Amino acid sequence: MRSVERKTKANLEDIARVAGVSKMTVSRVLRGGSGFSDDTRARVRRIAEDMGYVPNRLAAAFALDQASTLVGMCVPRLTSGLFGHVLDGVDRALSRLGFQVMIGSNNHSAEEEEAWVRQIVAWRPSGVILSGRNHTAGTVDLLRNAGMPVVEIWELTTSPIDMAVGFSHFDCGVEIGQFVIRRGRRRAGFVGALSRSDVMGQARLQGFEAALARAGHPLADREVLHDSPGFYPGYYGLETLLARRPDLDVVYFHNDEMAIGGLAYCQSRGIRVPDDLGIVGWGGMEAASVLPRRLTTTVVPTTAIGKAAAEALVARLKGEPCQDVTVVPTRLVPGETA
Template structure:
């Protein structure tokens, strides 16, 4: 059996090599003062020579310094929307010398609850959570944590602490009104389903309300048990049109599904928007390499993440900030409608 040796250098080894006490090394690393420049240079030389890495987490637990960890929970990494938001968060936190501790909840309240319980035991500086739905136990833990909490993605006018997001219902409603203004009256929706309430459901509800309010009809809501990607959009469109061929326009949960649906229609010889209109959501990167402009709703993903991190850092620094931050959205008409 191969034995794996832990070669991590200890603070005691640094102190011995520098000829000083462990306490002196600790004070030098924390830049607390009480030592000469010669001592500091001697200690840091041994730190560099030995490759010593301070145990920041242990230091936080010992109460010697303020935590630089920020817990960030997203539903999944497979959905590039959350990857873009996470990039914005991580960039901004890094600029403030804070580190992201990532958790994935898979849209499950119990998984989020377990993650919150675990990450709070690490004494983070703050938490950033995706969505507004949390279990009762999670809400209780969050309210008593005594650290900044930022809920992102869904705009919540009554957040646990602070919120950065957009109104998904309104974005769906605006898309419905826009498609109706183009003369379409019979609609379909293709998306995915989750056990818990989510932003995609709010968009679908807003879209349906707009259509119903203006004399149109959503003849089919197709919510697949799958991830919102290209292939589900492709076969979801096939199922939708097979069951309701009278559909004139389809609204998709996101742009990736819409691109899949558009490809199915292209293979079937259907032209957009003459034979069928297609609209997506999110203004995802895939649209930048398509030979057409997809009708979509543009979301500033990076800005959302960066704003969440900025709000959290402002709270940590004691600055006066608003509880709710609406980053907005923009409906972008294209040639597919």
């Protein structure tokens, strides 16, 4: 006997002993199988209940090298309001079906993501949901080799590891670029954050720049802070940018949080929005829509993305047909700040 301390929890064998049947019978009864009398079923159920039986999913998942009902999900930052909604969409859809979601965050770093994937794969999950399409070779190897469903969300990719659900960040930038040109803006700036690692934010900037250049009014200046994209970086980023280029007539921000910071700066300096300066965000924070002036931004269907990712994953698990790439359209909301 290895463990000295008495075991506190009943297992199938304990129930079997008390019920006078084999542990296999108990297992099948508790999993709702058929092939035993009503009396046996009732007795086993009652005894399991009385003994406070808690199934051991570790043992079950281990016994069946397949299906563990564990799903891993990794996002860049847990503190982002947008990802909170994505997470919520995933969790609602999956928990309803009996899955458990294991989370992780990678701070926009592909290396941190790989470290997370390495841990998670060891738990033999049913599937994995990643954010973005920027992964290390090690991550891709690990996941392909594991042979489990993988859904890459948020940024689309034409060649997903397995499946992808999202939209094009580049196109978001293009759309905003075209929009500000149509509104007559000619000297555009950009305020962003974490340029090196946030590939998706960079893609938006590139799309924005491309559209402006095509229209003959290239990006005038940019200010990219080495900080996480929040309200204060937006505030001070705009301050810095305008100090260099007071003549800008519109500024595109990394996201809504930063744009709201920028709006606050304008308010504090008496800069009239959108008359003196246009402000554009990205993401579609709920807050952005009830500001004194409704923020011009791109609304991202966060919850829908989470839900679609979960559904794609489950469809693949069930062997149902499902498309590899699901495009979830974003929506430009004109607002009143540009």
